[in-house]
Amino acid sequence: MSLLEQRYRFVLRMLPASYRAEREEEMVDAFLDAAGDVRDEDNLRPGLPEVASVAGLAVRTRIGGLGAPPRARATGDAVRLFALLGLGYLAALAWDNVAAELVLFGLVRAAPDEYLVTGEQWAWALLWIAQGLVWAAAFAMLALARVRPAKVLAVTGLAASVLMYAVLGVMTPEILGWGLLGFLFATALPVVALLSAYHADAPPVRPSAPLTAAPLGVAALYQALALTVGPRVAGSPVESVGWLAPWLDPQGVTIAALLVAGTVCLTRHANPSLLLALAIAAVPMIVLRAPFDYLGAQGDGVQAMALTMLAQAAVLAVLAVALTVAAMRALPRVEGVPGVGQGRSA
Amino acid sequence: MTEPMFLALTALVDEPRHGYGIVQEVERLSEGKVQLKIGTLYGVLDRLAAEGLVELDREEVQSGRLRRYYRLTDSGEHALQSEVSRLAGTLQTATERLSARRGAVAVRPSIAGGAA
Secondary structure: OOHHHHHHHHHHOOOOHHHHHHHHHHHHHHHHHHHOOOOHHHOOOOOHHHHHHHHHHHHHHHOOOOOOOHHHHHHHHHHHHHHHHHHHHHHHHHHHHHHHHHHHOOOOOOOOHHHOOOOOHHHHHHHHHHHHHHHHHHHHHHHOOOHHHHHHHHHHHHHHHHHHHHHHHHHOHHHOOHHHHHHHHHHHHHHHHHHHHOOOOOOOOOOOOHHHHHHHHHHHHHHHHHHHHHHHHHOOOHHHHHHHHHHOOHHHHHHHHHHHHHHHHHHOOOOHHHHHHHHHHHHHHHHHHOOHHHOOOOOOOHHHHHHHHHHHHHHHHHHHHHHHHHHHHOOOOOOOOOOOOOOOOO | OOHHHHHHHHHOOOOOEEHHHHHHHHHHHOOOOOOOOHHHHHHHHHHHHHOOOEEEEEEEEEOOEEEEEEEEOHHHHHHHHHHHHHHHHHHHHHHHHHHHHHHHHHHHHHHHHHHO
């Protein structure tokens, strides 16, 4: 086996084993034919475009679309559903942030004067709202089946988030920590899902105009919850606030929703793609709830808060494993490559 | 139907071809504009095979390496014919509009000249 062949076979290891079992030999044959006469002394490697084409194929075979084997198709549908849910979550956060900023601008209801936005903070607050609304636009585009604009907007939103948190990190280094990393991870994961799962083989998206408003509705519901439950919790003893607060922020409400949805789907033997999508959605929430920032921290209610967050992460992890196992059991294990082995002549 | 799918189907019209054979034929058909990478080619072949537009014709072993030949199916022929008809319609429209534009451009200077 030549050095170039070894290197190309190494690149092909990106593909699933079942796919390689069917395709590896003929792909190697085609690649070596295209490479022509090459000696080991030439020390050639597969070019970047070749490696990129195999990486693209690896994504499309693992995160399947039209014509993919059942397990790859279910994974693809799950990642696409997660991308939609994840962008919806970011869009709802953005609308919630708009509401918060309106309060701070003093436009909605009175906030203490020291919290109100003053002169030079206006530009930053407006920038913050604008970057949030990019997510709302990205979700709306996906809901309307405009996949390409949705991808462009989502990448823009991610770049803006990274840039703004970098600036914030330079200005106030104390915010740099696990929580910020977790937030960036939770922001990036739906974008990665969107870019990888909505490929050329992905089934067409059914446009839905009412869906575009869903994040706004969720944010309005959340604000209603915050306005009714928030003051009561704030008025309770500090220790109780520590136990309750992690269930009341947007992540806490999302975790509660995931726990309910996951349990219902498990008991009703829901579609494997839905089970997998919920399992993927649990991952960023587990990362966000790992209470590393609170280890060793002192203060009233801090220990109760850290313990609640840890419990949330642990229960979500158990749920994610249960959802994944249930989904995998519902799908056939052996997969071939569609079309190969059909119509074979003697 | 994407351009690589269209070109790969066209490459299989006259005879069954193996992977690199399709790459070469696609390059020839597109006058060098489309150079399929191997990963892209097999993505296209997977999609065409899943839709029943191409199928395995035969397997050969060349210099100890497996070589699979693919052929166009009847469904593939129909799909290609439909795409060709669609493209021919678009070409016809484009040709007519270009002719109309040339006619308009040819008339405009003479009108201008007449007025002068």
